[in-house]
Amino acid sequence: MFFLQQCLIGLTNGALVALVALGYTMVYGIIGLINFAHGDLIMLGACLALTLVGALGIAAGGGAATWAGVAALVLLCGLFCGGLNVAVDRIVYKPLRNAPKLAPLVSAIGVSFIFMNAGLFWLGPADRSFPDLVPSTNLLAHDGLQFTLKDLLVVLVVVPLMVGLSLLVRTTRLGKAMRAVSQDPVAAALVGVDVDRVIAATFFIGGFLGGAASVIYGLYINTIGFQMGFQNGLYAFTAAVLGGIGSIPGAVLGGLVIGLVRALSSAYVGERWTGAIVFAILIVILVFRPEGLLGRRTREKV
Amino acid sequence: MAILEVRDLSAGYGPIRALDGVSIDVGEGETVAIIGANGAGKTTLLMAIVGVVPARSGSVAFQGRPITGLPTHVVSRMGIGHAPEGRRIFPRLSVRENLELGGFTQTDRQALKRDIDEACGMFPVLGERMAQMGGTLSGGEQQMLALARALVGRPKLLLLDEPSLGLAPLIVERIFDVIGSLAKRGISVVLVEQNARAALRLADRGYVLETGRVTLTGPGAELAHDRRVREAYLGEG
């Protein structure tokens, strides 16, 4: 039963990691950039969420009103992070599109620091507690096993977003254009695809998912701080690499695996070993499958 | 009136001058061949027309409107199709999706379906491979897909970059048949070819490109009989 409980915790946490990992993997898939600023973008989303809780007067225990408030938070923070991500692409990465790969990468690290400073300004240096709008009421009629309202919240936000993303990428015109651009941007432009707009859309979607993740993070973990972007970004990036960077299902699988490993190693080995274990597993997997769990073995780059 | 007018076009890569004041014209419904040795600048010319390679000087006009400096997708949407060198089909998209992307700007689903069916009518093998990933097609099939993808976009002008490269004679024949039929459908064609004999037979007019300059031009049949062309490009001498 204890084991099952840890798995549940791991999967819920993993779903959150996966949501962030998608932002890394989508941007990498479309322009080959590891967007180091993604974790800090999510930190800024959490800042906005905290501000909005106060501004909109969202209170706990309000039933429908609370849930509507949470939905508004997810939407607004999603739009905010999506928009910010697009703006950064326009201003910073787009002029560097034809520059050597290292230039946008270093710029992304720069953006990460700028975001972190903005977060420091916004939140102050100390960690802030995030209102416990969704209580940890157990939904299972079982004492040994807990699946709380908070866990349900994660599932309710993450699953529809992932299903929506998958449908968008597989079936819509934009999705087809996104896949085409990721495979050959020149050929895509030759058939009339506006490559810059498709890239902007990808940044927006990745940012939107990150913004949604930032709200859930606040509600689930209940503590936010200006440095939260680094560690969370690192785990999510690891998840994306583990799953095969550039692969959307890979990011989801990688996120779930990392969540599980973190939960199980915290439970059975000890909290302070978690980081070491996660990265040891990453290294082992990459030694045997350098392309990640669901990544492509060969890169047919023209 | 010429559908395409290229005037004194220069372009290059860093210190390399790949095009040096090239002027060519393509008439409405005309098929024009561009022949030249490796590295002469043929691919650069096509890429500069559609704005993938930026022009350094000179101008390009399509249907009388200047298109120099316009983004590639805008040029494409005006009606210039391009089956580029190396085919560049989307390897991890299905044949159907590749063709659908050819008609990316076509928002009428029924019309798109008709255009795809029509393209598959020209290359029946594609119809049998609809669900297969582009990258798993044979070289010849990929070339047919590249051509079909460009045709689905209903171009007024089609740029073809070595469509016969590396293909078996039977497939080359099939592809040249289709290219030869384009004029009847009102599509103007710029055909870049190493296979100069076949290209000049098909073309109304031809241009010979040498190290980024046009050195010879004239009707296809006339060029095919030119002594210099025969020695340099038809392997006679």
Ligand SMILES: Nc1ncnc2c1ncn2[C@@H]1O[C@H](COP(=O)(O)OP(=O)(O)OP(=O)(O)O)[C@@H](O)[C@H]1O
């Ligand atoms: N991306 C590039 N970067 C640098 N130089 C290039 C690039 N592409 C082409 N060149 C150079 O520009 C010149 C013209 O090349 P281009 O590809 O246009 O020739 P081509 O006539 O198409 O040759 P081929 O018959 O071999 O395809 C060559 O000297 C080539 O080396």
Ligand SMILES: [Mg+2]
């Ligand atoms: Mg060439």
